[in-house]
Amino acid sequence: MEYKKYCHDAYNLHVIKTDKFKGVRIEIQFRSVIEKDEGVKRSMLVDYLTDICKKYPTHKDMSIRSEELYNLGVYGSPSKTGNIMNSFIVADFIAPKYISENNYLEDVVSFLCELIFEPKVENNEFSEVEFNVVKEKIKLDAVSVENNPVRKSLKRAIENVCKGTRTSYFLYADLDTIDKVTPRSLYDSYLNMLENDTCDIFVIGNVDDNVLDELFKKYFVLKSRNNGYFDLFVDNPFSNKTNVIEEKDKFVQTSLNIIYNIKTLTDFERNIAFPVFNYLLGSGGLTCKLYQTVREKNSLCYSIGSMFLRYDNLYIIQVSLEEKDKEKSISLIKKCVKEMQEGIFSDEEIEEAKMNLINSIDSSLDSNISILNNYVYNYIDNVPLLEEKKELINRVTREDIINIANKLKINTIYSLVGEQNEKDRD
């Protein structure tokens, strides 16, 4: 595997050249600080840009072109990293060595660039028919959150804990916010992205990096800009007391979220030691403390897990259960966290957690997406590369884990209580 970076005035091209994969992935990444309601627009924008363009003005034309290019998969991928909005255009396609047509790679790159620089525009705004299709799709995403107890409870919990901070700027907002977006305002957002966003292109696969650089120079006609670095971290305020919030909804199960603030972490703690702590407590699958305690020993749930929002300094434990078991589960979860704070876990468990995390890094080296993501985070946040990460994990000590556990402070216990009596349904 060989990494090369080509710096240009408007963008950087990062190529990870490897013959390990039969497919190639290109991610064209635009980044900016997220502003309120802009997340929705950017989600719609990357969808619109990958749905149609001037040369392929209907979804049908686009899909036919994708099939002609040997089932080129192209889609918009909006996401958030702390303070940052990521508006990505992604393409997955078969490596050119399997294709007899000589200009295949050029066809793919020129097609991708057409999507970005030649969108379907009428009178300085996006085409209304296709705009409406995109709008209906995002509305469907927004209502699907409302109909999923786990996602809805997480959204409501974050809305309560992170009032006014960028953590609460969701990509799938409420329907009113979506309705305010117009073909004109979305087009303005597009122009703003082209004009001001930081841009990087990441490629992984069996491709000639020099050829690729020449192709992007030819087709990727972005105006020059200052490609600066961002402060990724959201400063979410701590709470002096534990807030307890309970809301009711139409669901069968109750979704419980316990949200912790995390006191300042060092880079080593955030990137290396926290995953070991989390593995032992909640993310280590079937052997972690929470799973063993709440599910295996007490049969209170099917699903329990934890999430580390590293750029929001939050840690969330989430479980779906019966309402009657809620209080018992809360006290068991608190007991598990207390045990972590008091170092009640064996050296053997620490070593197993480290070994399993290292093995999962080894496995992730079999995935082009994981390798590419690691290079992205190494570039934007100096996260160690996978091989270095493996070495660092071995240095994590019992004290590191206890220190991290003691940096957690409960902010809010949020529960979305399922009101539906199951017997009424069957």
Add this chain to the structure above:
Amino acid sequence: MKKIEIKGVDEYIYEGLCDNGLRVFIWPSDKVKSTFVTLNVKYGSIHTHFKVNGKEKIVPNGTAHFLEHIKFNEKDGVAHDYFQSLGADTNAFTTFDYTSYMVWATKNIDLCLNHLLDFVQTPFFNKEMIEKEKGIIVQEYKMGRDKAYTVAGFEFLNCLYKSFPVKNLITGNEEEINSINIENVKDVFDNFYVPENMFLCVTGNVNPEEIMQIVKKNQSGKKLNKYISEIIFPKEQEKVSKEKMVSVGNVSIPLCKYGIKISRDIFKEYDSREVRLYLRLFASMLFSNTSDFKNDIINSNLANSFGCSIMDDTVFYSMVFSFDSLHPDEVIKKIKNELKNIKLDEKDFKRKIKSRIANYILEFEEIENVNYLIQDYIITDDKIIDNVRDLYEKVNINGLKKIIKRIDFSNSTYYVMNPKA
């Protein structure tokens, strides 16, 4: 051991057989670091009625899934703990047709392989573990009740099928889960968790000869039952079970399904893979993103989402349309109309074949993908399919037209899940 060349993609799958009848399939790759091992039991949620030594037995719905859960218990602890101590990861799933036990590892492959075979093939059941697991599985079932697409999927299967057990939940419902007892579990284990009814798939960074040696040694020391069971399926009627069903669920826009039930008997002289390919090409040509039909439906706001897929449910094929729509009747009218005036374009057909060939090449990349591909071959065809590429070369537009002519598109059912009031 047999080395099977997968034509047109430059890949090989090895097939071995143990003396006790356990089949072993291996896809070696030096490009990957990890290995994925699955031990698959050809016993799934639909196999609730069977005959052993002339005696008929019926177990509750959900028994296959229940057994999958408790199988991880061992005399000295649980299998997960052992795999974790080796730095490996493990899980399992149950489908309609089979149960799969999985291990991912980057080292200690021999230990992982031996333990996977040992814990799945060794019976260890008691009443306490069965009672304890009921609470967990009931919660899993209830999680499913909150998922509109899962609920709609099974309610729709009840519209298609009158008797065939794919209409039943894989977990069973609350009452069924609570009715499962230790005898049910032992019955299933004794009769179906036997080498001739299992197959092992190993995909990843391995040497096929070494793997086969480990497996043979492991199996030679075991005394395991012979496969003498016979699965009994109820006779399924040709006609759909219900022409229409209206339900309510966790949706904001009505979630609709329209299905056409297609008997396999009308394609008797065909290979089932060929039929499936033709049906999938047909669905894609008429109703996918490349069709005028879908573009019109979406652009005119008749539906917010729209898809058409082909299901192969062992005894029948079905063509299933799924869409979120405030105007389901209009969408269905248009589907019917499209199926009355079928237009098939050769250029379209050839382009779709070309893109499928690219997909097929890409399938042999990830260890999970290849493993699932092998599972699909064995469950569906009982053999490795080495000539998929040939099939792509063989099929043509006239063949498609002949297949389509045989289908009775009026044998249809219509399901709507409306939002709760």
